[in-house]
Amino acid sequence: xxxxxxxxxLEVEFATYGGTVKAVRGxxxxxxxxxxxxxxxxxxxxxxxxxxxxxxxxxxxxGKITGGTATLNGKNILNLPPAEANKFRGVEVxxxxxxxxxxxxxxxxxxxxxxxxxxxxxxxxxxxxFKLAVELLERTHIPEAPKRAKxxxxxxxxxxxxxxxxxxxxxCNPAILIADEPxxxxxxxxxxxxxxxxxxxxxxxxxxxxxxxxxxxxxxRMADRVAVMYAGQVIESGTVDDIFxxxxxxxxxxxxxxxxxxxxxxxxxxxxxxxxPPDLFKPPVGCGYCARCPYAxxxxxxxxxxxxxxxxxxxxxxWLHHRTAPDIEELHxxxxxxxx
Amino acid sequence: xxxxxxxxxxxxxxxVWFIATATFxxxxxxxxDPLMNDKAVSAEIRANLEAKYGLDKPVTExxxxxxxNMLSGDFGISFxxxxxxxxxxxxxxxxxxxxxxxxxxxxAATGGVLWGALTxxxxxxxxxxxxxxxxxxxxxxxxxxxxxxxxLFLVNLNSLFGQSIIPVAGWGTIWHMLMPSMVLGxxxxxxxxxxxxxxxxxxxxEDYIKTARAKGLSPTRIFFRHQLRNAILPVITxxxxxxAAITTGGxxxxxxxxxxxxxxxxxxxxxxxxxxxxxxxTVFYGAFLVLMVIIVDILYGFIDPRVRLS
Numbered sequence: 316x317x318x319x320x321x322x323x324x325l326e327v328e329f330a331t332y333g334g335t336v337k338a339v340r341g342x343x344x345x346x347x348x349x350x351x352x353x354x355x356x357x358x359x360x361x362x363x364x365x366x367x368x369x370x371x372x373x374x375x376x377x378g379k380i381t382g383g384t385a386t387l388n389g390k391n392i393l394n395l396p397p398a399e400a401n402k403f404r405g406v407e408v409x410x411x412x413x414x415x416x417x418x419x420x421x422x423x424x425x426x427x428x429x430x431x432x433x434x435x436x437x438x439x440x441x442x443x444x445f446k447l448a449v450e451l452l453e454r455t456h457i458p459e460a461p462k463r464a465k466x467x468x469x470x471x472x473x474x475x476x477x478x479x480x481x482x483x484x485x486x487c488n489p490a491i492l493i494a495d496e497p498x499x500x501x502x503x504x505x506x507x508x509x510x511x512x513x514x515x516x517x518x519x520x521x522x523x524x525x526x527x528x529x530x531x532x533x534x535x536r537m538a539d540r541v542a543v544m545y546a547g548q549v550i551e552s553g554t555v556d557d558i559f560x561x562x563x564x565x566x567x568x569x570x571x572x573x574x575x576x577x578x579x580x581x582x583x584x585x586x587x588x589x590x591x592p593p594d595l596f597k598p599p600v601g602c603g604y605c606a607r608c609p610y611a612x613x614x615x616x617x618x619x620x621x622x623x624x625x626x627x628x629x630x631x632x633x634w635l636h637h638r639t640a641p642d643i644e645e646l647h648x649x650x651x652x653x654x655x
Numbered sequence: 656x657x658x659x660x661x662x663x664x665x666x667x668x669x670x671v672w673f674i675a676t677a678t679f680x681x682x683x684x685x686x687x688d689p690l691m692n693d694k695a696v697s698a699e700i701r702a703n704l705e706a707k708y709g710l711d712k713p714v715t716e717x718x719x720x721x722x723x724n725m726l727s728g729d730f731g732i733s734f735x736x737x738x739x740x741x742x743x744x745x746x747x748x749x750x751x752x753x754x755x756x757x758x759x760x761x762x763a764a765t766g767g768v769l770w771g772a773l774t775x776x777x778x779x780x781x782x783x784x785x786x787x788x789x790x791x792x793x794x795x796x797x798x799x800x801x802x803x804x805x806x807l808f809l810v811n812l813n814s815l816f817g818q819s820i821i822p823v824a825g826w827g828t829i830w831h832m833l834m835p836s837m838v839l840g841x842x843x844x845x846x847x848x849x850x851x852x853x854x855x856x857x858x859x860x861e862d863y864i865k866t867a868r869a870k871g872l873s874p875t876r877i878f879f880r881h882q883l884r885n886a887i888l889p890v891i892t893x894x895x896x897x898x899a900a901i902t903t904g905g906x907x908x909x910x911x912x913x914x915x916x917x918x919x920x921x922x923x924x925x926x927x928x929x930x931x932x933x934x935x936x937t938v939f940y941g942a943f944l945v946l947m948v949i950i951v952d953i954l955y956g957f958i959d960p961r962v963r964l965s
Contacts, residue, residue: 370869397874405871412869417862422884422959431880432870467960483870 319490319523320346320369320408325383325393327361327368330376334596338364340547341383346491351517351524353534353555355570356544359592362527365544366493369393370410371400388490406436409484413496415476419468425452425479426464432486451482455512474505481512488520495527510537531574535559540628543567546593546603553629563631565608602634610635656956663952667945674941675725678934679718687928708734708930721934730935735927741935744920749939751826752909752916756902758832759840763897766844768890771851772883778856786848793845801838802911809834824913835912839905843897847890854886861885888959895951899944 327339339361346352354362367373369385369392385393387403404410412418420428429451430444439447445464452460455478468476477497484492494513498506510533517524526537534541535555542552543566551564562568569588590607593599602608605615614634623636634640688710705711708731709720724731730741770790774783809823821830858864859882867877906918917936924932956962 372865372868397868401871401873403871404869410866410869412862412866414862418866420863420867420881420885421961423880424960431872435870435872435876469961480866483866 317348318345319348320385320387320525322365322369322385323383325365325368325385326381327364327373328379328381329373330379336595337598338547338595339368340598342542342544342547342549343383344542344549344552346523346525348490348523349517349521350539351526351537353526353528353538353541354544355528355531355534355541357529357592359595360544361547362544363495366410366495366525366527370404370408370493371395371397372410401435405432405484405489406487407489408491408493409487409489410493410495411477411480411484411497414500415473415480416468416500418480419476421468424465424467425471429464429479429483429486432483436487447486448482451486452479454485454516455479455482457482473501474508477501477505477509478512481509481516485516485520489522491523491525492517493525493527496529497526498530498533499528506533513537531570543570546598547595548603548632550604550633551629551631553625557626557629561625561629563625563629563636564604564633565610565635566604567631569607602632612640659956660949660953663949667942667949670945671938671942675722675934675938676718678937678941679721682928682930682933683714685928688930708732725934725938730938731931733924733932734929735924735932736929741931744932745917745935745939748915748917748920751914752902752905752918755832755836755839755905755909755914755916756898758836759901759905760843760894760898761840762837763840763843763847763901764890764894766840767847768851768883768887770844770848771890772855772878772886774848774852775855775859775886776878787852790845790848793841794849797907798838798842799907799911801841802835802908805834805838806911824911826912826914831912831914835908835914839901839908843901846897847893850893851886851890854889855882858882858886884958888955891951891955891958895948896944898947898951899940902943903940 322345323343325339325342326337329336329338342361342365344352344354354365356362364373364378368378368380371392371394380393383393384391387407390403392400392403419425423431426445426448429448430439430441433439433444433447434441437444449460449464452464457463457475457478463471463475468479471479481492492513497513498509501509513524514537516522524537526533528534538555540552540554541558542549543558543564544550545566551558551562551567553561553563557563558567559571562571566588569586572586573588575585588607593603593606599605599616601614601616601618602611602620605611608615612634618634620632620634620637622630622632624630625636702711709717712720728742730745733739733741733744736744770786774786777783806823809821812821813819813823821833822828825831864877864881867881872880903918903921905916906922908914909916909918920932921936921940923929924936
């Protein structure tokens with residue numbers, strides 16, 4: 316497979332007054348051409364920090380990339396000075412953010428902001444770049460694009476702004492689009508439209524998408540592969556079917572249990588995951604999920620589980636997959652369901 | 656935009672009328688009048704003078720005469736300076752104050768934006784600490800101290816070269832204007848530096864700066880195209896009143912540097928209860944302030960599209 320981005324054992328820390336927060340603790344993943352990788356996890360699990368550190372967007376200091384490698388088309392992208400990083404930022408990797416309302420410069424027209432990328436990276440003239448910006452807005456289905464390009468962000472709705480953000484990130488035909496919770500700030504009908512647009516553009520541009528989200532419904536709709544993050548680590552990764560039908564980590568199971576369903580078991584009450592994530596000022600020695608895990612064993616608190624391959628595409632970091640671990644009924648039930 | 660401008664102008668006229676009325680009332684409440692100044696005048700001369708200046712009429716009538724004259728652009732004749740019309744005083748001396756004030760504002764604004772941006776970039780590092788210390792000095796030390804220090808500096812400079820490089824006082828050439836305008840602008844510069852610094856620090860954390868970095872723009876481009884323009888908005892807002900404050904409040908600096916500006920006449924007139932000069936200069940200054948605020952508001956519309964279009 317054609318791997319575009321490869322991240323290995325990435326570690327990111329933040330020095331704060333309260334001490335050092337180990338926000339990302341050894342994250343690895345690959346992104347191949349044309350696929351969508353979803354990174355899922357609750358707030359504070361390090362999913363945003365992971366992609367922002369790849370893009371060189373975390374403020375340093377207090378942030379610091381303390382370990383690991385990341386290569387984009389074979390070239391290192393970590394800890395580059397701005398001049399070097401700007402050879403791939405906005406060119407090979409485009410990025411969109413959570414809140415489109417505040418992600419665009421309020422004193423520049425939409426068209427100028429999109430054109431700016433083309434002027435800087437492609438050396439286009441003002442007129443050329445603006446014309447291309449209008450075309451990009453048309454590609455993201457913004458009606459009356461020539462007129463809208465001359466307007467300012469405050470004249471756009473949230474959904475339209477996110478379309479403009481997408482148009483801007485596509486300006487240089489990037490190989491990867493990083494979408495950091497792109498629909499969280501939008502209402503549900505607009506969410507669906509934005510996701511649809513991203514899928515459409517992915518097909519026409521043959522680009523990869525890294526989708527950061529905490530919404531499992533969005534994952535099911537968009538992703539080819541999924542990485543579930545917890546306490547700064549990827550605790551389970553696999554294809555979207557692996558994650559939803561053959562969940563192999565108690566946390567993934569817990570997330571699914573906590574999700575409302577409208578098909579069956581409607582009378583069943585939701586079962587939330589009790590407790591809260593570990594304090595990353597003092598990361599646990601063992602498994603991060605141990606304190607909340609219903610199947611926790613003695614070893615879980617003492618030793619960090621290594622990633623165990625469940626199938627060729629599927630991995631989980633859990634001691635339950637050790638050959639001497641007891642069988643857990645729930646894990647098998649799900650596998651049976653899937654088989655049946 | 657046109658409606659916006661017209662609205663502002665109309666409000667401005669009302670404000671000026673209000674200033675004129677308030678000054679008129681306040682002045683007539685003060686005990687004494689310009690005729691009982693130094694030497695005693697006999698009752699007949701006094702009656703003649705009162706008739707000449709219209710002071711024998713009832714106050715309301717005086718008010719309407721004053722308003723009428725003002726509308727036709729005539730502020731009358733000074734009581735204390737022989738046969739000198741207030742319009743002439745303003746015409747002769749205001750341009751000097753205005754040039755001095757505008758130069759001072761120019762120093763203050765460029766300096767404030769520059770130092771403010773610089774301190775924000777070097778936040779909590781040595782340049783920031785040094786500049787912010789100087790800023791506190793600039794805000795708390797009164798301008799006559801700086802004026803004296805400035806003169807001392809010029810005296811030393813000139814004696815170092817053995818000839819007059821930059822004149823210590825007086826008015827006439829651009830060299831005369833340099834030191835007084837810097838001294839006059841210093842306090843405002845300090846104020847604007849603080850404002851610019853906090854505004855820059857706010858903008859740096861905005862999401863659109865992150866977007867700009869994710870777009871692969873150089874730090875210089877982000878600074879000039881994305882941060883500066885957004886951070887400068889609060890500075891522009893206070894610029895209007897500051898222009899007026901500097902232009903009208905420069906009489907201390909004018910006195911120290913022996914500059915024949917309008918400020919001196921204003922202060923003199925108040926001391927001598929020179930009705931017409933007080934009225935003329937106050938209304939004129941008031942109108943000037945209002946005009947500056949309006950100009951800044953319109954300027955603001957050009958920089959911030961949200962103001963322009965709503």
